[in-house]
Amino acid sequence: MASLKDVAQRAGVSVKTVSNVVNGYAYVASGTREKVELALSELDYRPNLSARNLRRGRTGVIALAVPELDAPYFAELSRSVIKAAAERGWMVLIDQTDGVAARERELLQGIREQSVDGLIFSPVAIGRDDLAARTDATPLVLLGERVLDGPTDHIAVDNQRAAREMTAHLAGLGHTRIGAVGAQHRPGMGTARLRLAGYREGLAAAGLPYDEDLVAPTPAYRRADGAEAMRRLLALPEPPRAVFCFNDLLALGALRTALSQGLRVPEDVAVAGFDDIEDGRYSTPTLTTISPDKDRVAKTAVELLDTRIDAGRRAGHGAAACREIEAPYRLLVRESTVGRAG
Amino acid sequence: MASLKDVAQRAGVSVKTVSNVVNGYAYVASGTREKVELALSELDYRPNLSARNLRRGRTGVIALAVPELDAPYFAELSRSVIKAAAERGWMVLIDQTDGVAARERELLQGIREQSVDGLIFSPVAIGRDDLAARTDATPLVLLGERVLDGPTDHIAVDNQRAAREMTAHLAGLGHTRIGAVGAQHRPGMGTARLRLAGYREGLAAAGLPYDEDLVAPTPAYRRADGAEAMRRLLALPEPPRAVFCFNDLLALGALRTALSQGLRVPEDVAVAGFDDIEDGRYSTPTLTTISPDKDRVAKTAVELLDTRIDAGRRAGHGAAACREIEAPYRLLVRESTVGRAG
DNA sequence: CAACGCTGTTCCAACGATGTAAATCTTACG
DNA sequence: CGTAAGATTTACATCGTTGGAACAGCGTTG
Numbered sequence: 001m002a003s004l005k006d007v008a009q010r011a012g013v014s015v016k017t018v019s020n021v022v023n024g025y026a027y028v029a030s031g032t033r034e035k036v037e038l039a040l041s042e043l044d045y046r047p048n049l050s051a052r053n054l055r056r057g058r059t060g061v062i063a064l065a066v067p068e069l070d071a072p073y074f075a076e077l078s079r080s081v082i083k084a085a086a087e088r089g090w091m092v093l094i095d096q097t098d099g100v101a102a103r104e105r106e107l108l109q110g111i112r113e114q115s116v117d118g119l120i121f122s123p124v125a126i127g128r129d130d131l132a133a134r135t136d137a138t139p140l141v142l143l144g145e146r147v148l149d150g151p152t153d154h155i156a157v158d159n160q161r162a163a164r165e166m167t168a169h170l171a172g173l174g175h176t177r178i179g180a181v182g183a184q185h186r187p188g189m190g191t192a193r194l195r196l197a198g199y200r201e202g203l204a205a206a207g208l209p210y211d212e213d214l215v216a217p218t219p220a221y222r223r224a225d226g227a228e229a230m231r232r233l234l235a236l237p238e239p240p241r242a243v244f245c246f247n248d249l250l251a252l253g254a255l256r257t258a259l260s261q262g263l264r265v266p267e268d269v270a271v272a273g274f275d276d277i278e279d280g281r282y283s284t285p286t287l288t289t290i291s292p293d294k295d296r297v298a299k300t301a302v303e304l305l306d307t308r309i310d311a312g313r314r315a316g317h318g319a320a321a322c323r324e325i326e327a328p329y330r331l332l333v334r335e336s337t338v339g340r341a342g
Numbered sequence: 343m344a345s346l347k348d349v350a351q352r353a354g355v356s357v358k359t360v361s362n363v364v365n366g367y368a369y370v371a372s373g374t375r376e377k378v379e380l381a382l383s384e385l386d387y388r389p390n391l392s393a394r395n396l397r398r399g400r401t402g403v404i405a406l407a408v409p410e411l412d413a414p415y416f417a418e419l420s421r422s423v424i425k426a427a428a429e430r431g432w433m434v435l436i437d438q439t440d441g442v443a444a445r446e447r448e449l450l451q452g453i454r455e456q457s458v459d460g461l462i463f464s465p466v467a468i469g470r471d472d473l474a475a476r477t478d479a480t481p482l483v484l485l486g487e488r489v490l491d492g493p494t495d496h497i498a499v500d501n502q503r504a505a506r507e508m509t510a511h512l513a514g515l516g517h518t519r520i521g522a523v524g525a526q527h528r529p530g531m532g533t534a535r536l537r538l539a540g541y542r543e544g545l546a547a548a549g550l551p552y553d554e555d556l557v558a559p560t561p562a563y564r565r566a567d568g569a570e571a572m573r574r575l576l577a578l579p580e581p582p583r584a585v586f587c588f589n590d591l592l593a594l595g596a597l598r599t600a601l602s603q604g605l606r607v608p609e610d611v612a613v614a615g616f617d618d619i620e621d622g623r624y625s626t627p628t629l630t631t632i633s634p635d636k637d638r639v640a641k642t643a644v645e646l647l648d649t650r651i652d653a654g655r656r657a658g659h660g661a662a663a664c665r666e667i668e669a670p671y672r673l674l675v676r677e678s679t680v681g682r683a684g
Numbered sequence: 685c686a687a688c689g690c691t692g693t694t695c696c697a698a699c700g701a702t703g704t705a706a707a708t709c710t711t712a713c714g
Numbered sequence: 715c716g717t718a719a720g721a722t723t724t725a726c727a728t729c730g731t732t733g734g735a736a737c738a739g740c741g742t743t744g
Contacts, residue, residue, distance in 0.1 A: 001455075001479075003700055014724050019702060027722055044477075049456040050401060051700035053392040054729050060457070061403075061435065068421060070620070075417035079410060082438055091457060093403065093435045096424055113343075114391040115402070115433060135386075137343075223624045252624050259626040278412070279621050282565045282594050284601040345730055356694050361732060369692055393730035396699050 002043035011039035022047065062305060063116040065095040065107050067124050071222070071249060072277035074122065077143075080298030081120060088306055090117075099220070101125035110136030118305040125186065139308040141301045145190040153304045153322055157292045157329040159194035160201070165331050166244055166272050166290055167202020173337060175242035175270065178203065179214040181229045181254055182221060182246030195246045195274065214240050218250065226253025234261060234269075241269055242337070248273035248280045248289055255283060255336065270337040285335030292329040300325055344385035353381035364389065404647060405458040407437040407449050409466050413564070413591060414619035416464065419485075422640030423462060430648055432459075441562070443467035452478030460647040467528065481650040483643045487532040495646045495664055499634045499671040501536035502543070507673050508586055508614050508632055509544020515679060517584035517612065520545065521556040523571045523596055524563060524588030537588045537616065556582050560592065568595025576603060576611075583611055584679070590615035590622045590631055597625060597678065612679040627677030634671040642667055 004022075008015045013032060020028050021036040022045075028036075039045075053059045064081050066074040082092045093116060097103040104126045112119060118139040131150050134140075142154040170178050180199045184192035200210050213236060216229035226245055230253065233239055245251035251273030258269050265271055265285055273280055273289040280287030304323060346364075350357045355374060362370050363378040364387075370378075381387075395401045406423050408416040424434045435458060439445040446468045454461060460481040473492050476482075484496040512520050522541045526534035542552050555578060558571035568587055572595065575581055587593035593615030600611050607613055607627055615622055615631040622629030646665060 004702095005700075015700090016702075016725080017723060020723085023702080027720095029722060032722080046452070046456055048396070048700050050392050050395040051729090052702080054390070054396050054699090054731090055701050055703085057729075059392060069411070069424065070414070070418045070421040072412070072414065072417070075414070076412045078436070079412040079438065082411065082436060086438075091435050091437075091454075093433050094420070094424060095433075096421065096428075110388070112433075114388055223620060227624065252621075256624045256626060278565060279594075282569070282598045284598060284626060346732095347730080357730090358695080358732075359693060361730095362693085365732080369690095371692060374692080390730050393699090394732080396701095396729090397731045397733085399699075 001048075002045045003048065004045075007036065007039045007043055007045050010043060011036045058117045058309075059115060060089070061091045061093050061116045062118045062120060062302075063093045063095055063107075063112045065097055065104075065119060065121045065123075067097050067099040067122065069094060069096055072279060073247065073249075073275040076277060077122070077294050077298060080295045081301065084295075084299045084302040088302060090302070090306075097124065099124040105130055108134045108136065108140075110138060113138050118309050120301050120305060124191075127190075137312070139305055139312055141305045141308070143297065143301060145194075151322060153308060153325075155297055155300050155304070155325045155327055157290070157297075157327045159191055160198040162274070162290045162329055162331070163195040163198025163244070163246075164202040164205070165198075166274070166288075167199050168205060169288070169331060169333065170242040170244060170270060170272060170337065171202065171206035171208060173242070173270065175240075176208060177211075177214065177238065177240045177242070178208065179216065179233050179240030179243040180246070181216045181218060181226055181233070181243055181250050183215050183217040185217060192246060199244055221247050221249055223249050223253035223256070226250030227257045228253070230254035230257035234258070234263075239269070242266075242272070243269060244272045244274075246274055248275040248277045248287060251287055251289070251336070252279055252283060255285075255287070266335070266337050266339050272337055276332060280334070283336075285339070288334045288337040289332055290329050291332050292327055297327045300327070343390075344387045345390065346387075349378065349381045349385055349387050352385060353378045400459045400651075401457060402431070403433045403435050403458045404460045404462060404644075405435045405437055405449075405454045407439055407446075407461060407463045407465075409439050409441040409464065411436060411438055414621055415589065415591075415617040418619060419464070419636050419640060422637045423644065426637075426641045426644040430644060432644070432648075439466070441466040447472055450476045450478065450482075452480060455480050460651050462643050462647060466533075469532075479654070481647055481654055483647045483650070485639065485643060487536075493664060495650060495667075497639055497642050497646070497667045497669055499632070499639075499669045501533055502540040504616070504632045504634075504671055504673070505537040505540025505586070505588075506544040506547070507540075508616070508630075509541050510547060511630070511673060511675065512584045512586060512612060512614060512679065513544065513548035513550060515584070515612065517582075518550055519553075519556065519580065519582045519584070520550065521558065521575050521582030521585040522588070523558045523560060523568055523575070523585055523592050525557050525559040527559060534588060541586055563589050563591055565591050565595035565598070568592030568597075569599045570595070572596035572599035576600070576605075581611070584608075584614070585611060586614050588616055590617040590619045590629060593629055593631070593678070594621055594625060597627075597629070608677070608679050608681050614679055618674060622676070625678075627681070630676045630679040631674055632671050633674050634669055639669045642669070 004015045004018045008018045018036050085092045104123050113136050120141050122143040140152055142152050144156050183196050203210050216233055218225035218229050245254050251271050255271050258265050273287050276289045276291030280289050346357045346360045350360045360378050427434045446465050455478050462483050464485040484494050486498050525538050545552050558575055560567035560571050587596050593613050597613050600607050615629050618631045618633030622631055
């Protein structure tokens with residue numbers, strides 16, 4: 001692998017001149033430039049990034065930390081993030097936390113500090129105090145959980161409002177026994193809490209009572225958890241006629257349980273989700289859901305990070321104001337709540 | 343951020359001694375070691391990886407290149423790869439090619455050469471000649487497409503045999519008009535070709551004729567493609583009574599089309615897939631499919647790469663023999679071909 | 685007691701690229 | 715023709731780490 005030195009030798013100039021050509025420095029005589037460029041291509045020169053990074057103090061890589069890459073929501077989000085990052089010249093390194101608090105904390109405390117220039121992080125288990133206790137100075141952008149007044153840039157849909165709207169949608173269809181799937185009692189887990197709060201608001205707004213029995217907690221947010229929770233709900237003496245699942249995977253699991261028990265969806269029980277993963281657009285019935293604009297979230301996250309990385313480079317530690325950005329979303333009504341006709 | 347120099351100063355020893363402690367060098371007096379370790383933790387020292395990498399000539403990162411991260415098969419595979427890599431101390435950088443030949447070629451020609459120590463690559467569009475033309479010396483492991491006698495380590499299930507078995511399964515159920523979804527006429531695309539070959543073998547073995555009309559090509563391998571292809575097949579004067587889709591996404595799309603046209607699956611038309619993504623375990627009906635052992639594939643890929651990276655470091659360019667590894671798979675019979683009872 | 689072989693520590697160079705400042709070369713102008 | 719103001723190029727130090735060799739202390743051994 002050719003280094004600047006090799007190229008310089010071949011072109012008969014100094015190393016610095018080659019560096020100048022490579023970096024587009026203005027004051028290089030055109031003859032020299034040509035010579036150097038010839039040598040560059042003859043030797044197929046490519047800068048050694050470790051060296052460049054050492055010198056420049058950056059790595060050209062950002063990390064994206066998600067709970068699980070195989071949860072479609074995060075897969076789709078990751079796709080968008082990688083794309084947005086590539087457009088700005090970043091490479092993306094992916095970390096999986098499995099939603100384990102210790103792993104999440106490690107990230108906040110900077111295990112990747114030396115390897116990346118910034119971190120886009122979708123936390124599950126950690127709370128505000130963990131964020132406050134952070135010492136690592138790597139620029140950070142949080143996704144998906146509202147941490148108001150946190151010391152961190154942050155992007156999320158308004159989970160609570162969206163959940164409220166979804167509940168209102170179900171109530172608007174005439175449902176009076178509306179269940180919820182995906183409550184979580186663990187600390188952290190702001191998302192579950194916010195969606196639950198929205199659900200309660202929605203019930204209240206519709207004049208419906210909040211019935212603890214209709215709220216099924218789940219240990220995680222995968223299909224199996226939704227399927228299991230639905231089994232519990234359907235086993236109630238008076239099962240719900242509509243169920244709001246706190247994400248689409250839960251909803252797909254719930255759907256499977258309902259259908260395999262011979263119930264019709266939505267005639268016997270309506271099911272709604274959250275996230276708008278592609279599966280829900282092709283399930284039978286298709287899934288009513290909240291669709292956050294993932295491309296927008298990803299793009300904004302990368303932009304925010306970019307800005308903050310530049311700022312850090314420029315101004316030392318001038319703590320630029322933290323930005324809380326609300327991502328747009330839409331409520332998509334599909335077959336699982338209104339049937340084929342709708 | 344503290345450097346070795348800072349730590350050395352604080353501990354009152356030389357930089358190299360600190361380095362020796364950090365790297366577990368044996369000949370350090372226990373007193374010295376303690377002093378240094380104290381200073382290390384007081385300053386929260388973390389090695390600068392760019393510098394270390396520059397010195398050692400490696401980066402600690404491997405790249406994983408897949409067509410699309412949001413295709414569940416690749417999401418699941420990526421999850422496994424990241425996990426397997428983490429166990430061996432690697433970080434994983436993900437590239438998306440979108441199946442675009444130019445992008446795939448770039449990777450082979452080494453755009454990541456300086457940033458990673460090795461590449462795990464799931465190609466779609468490139469062919470054997472592209473591989474042969476490769477000059478980049480980065481260790482490479484290919485996934486998922488058989489390139490016999492290629493100059494490259496490689497892991498895949500026996501696509502052709504698996505496809506043959508699946509076709510046999512359908513024929514064994516008494517089907518005589520068995521369609522195929524996902525043929526591809528593009529160059530490259532060994533996978534599609536192999537699965538098609540297996541399908542034909544399966545038909546032949548069952549004494550069934552090969553009918554070109556029952557083979558639906560698709561531009562890509564997503565749900566929408568499967569849905570569209572199924573529409574074409576069902577519009578035939580004599581539509582197939584069973585359909586083998588070359589991956590699960592196609593199958594899920596096909597399923598959606600069939601169900602939304604009021605057909606019963608499998609009573610009116612049976613559907614089978616390939617890949618065993620999680621969606622297919624929760625769809626209604628659940629999806630009969632070929633289940634490659636993804637964890638095994640991932641783990642083996644990382645091991646192979648690890649070996650090759652070590653070898654490259656040790657022996658210069660001693661071209662170790664290329665290994666073709668066949669990954670195990672199972673045919674999972676579920677509702678979409680045999681119904682609820684089965 | 686001198687030479688030897690350990691252990692433990694330090695010094696120096698190098699990895700490859702780039703910022704700084706200085707050296708060299710042109711050109712224009714008085 | 716001398717000189718100042720650019721234009722162009724170069725030498726050198728530096729980023730943080732580690733390999734190799736040199737060096738120092740010290741108990742053994744012949």
